[in-house]
Amino acid sequence: MLAQFFEKPIRVWVGLGFPRQLNTVVDAYQFAMEWCGNSPEQRAAIRACKAALSGDVDAETARGVFTAFARKKDILVLDGEMPPESGDTRSVHA
Template sequence: MEHDRFEEPVTILVGMGLPVRIETVMEAFALLQDWLAANRSSAHAIALNACRAGIAGEIDAETVRATLVAFARRHDILLPDMVSLAPAALAGGASSTSKTG
């Protein structure tokens, strides 16, 4: 079921800060289903409903991904994509090296 795979995974913190990489609509659905009821919000409901719609084929995986990202940001559990940060970190390292050298 490749149509449920995200173009870019979403990495979020769960439990005691453990990073989890979510790559599919089903993984997002499972995560949201297991979310503690006491910690659920409107962002959770929107993301969970998007997962259901994605599973049913009513919306695409990237729309589901966007709602998952919004949910994770709202709860401050979204980790930045380390692959996209690597060039920026290298560039920053190069500029700081040239200043001291």
């Protein structure tokens, strides 16, 4: 697997409101695989990352699908945003 970097990293909230930066498709894939749950958005993010890793889609396509998953779970860090008061940040280690 070659590291496929995103044009712009994705930042997500983990643990007790700590940001984690995902720079590559592999980072996003590992995060989605470790996430507790089995939502349609999570499964789509995993499939998109797998497709990017196999060369079927580009890294930015996988980034878009992963970003939609993170947004749906309220863990996507937006520029200048503070940690969520009560978000779904329970599942991945920082």
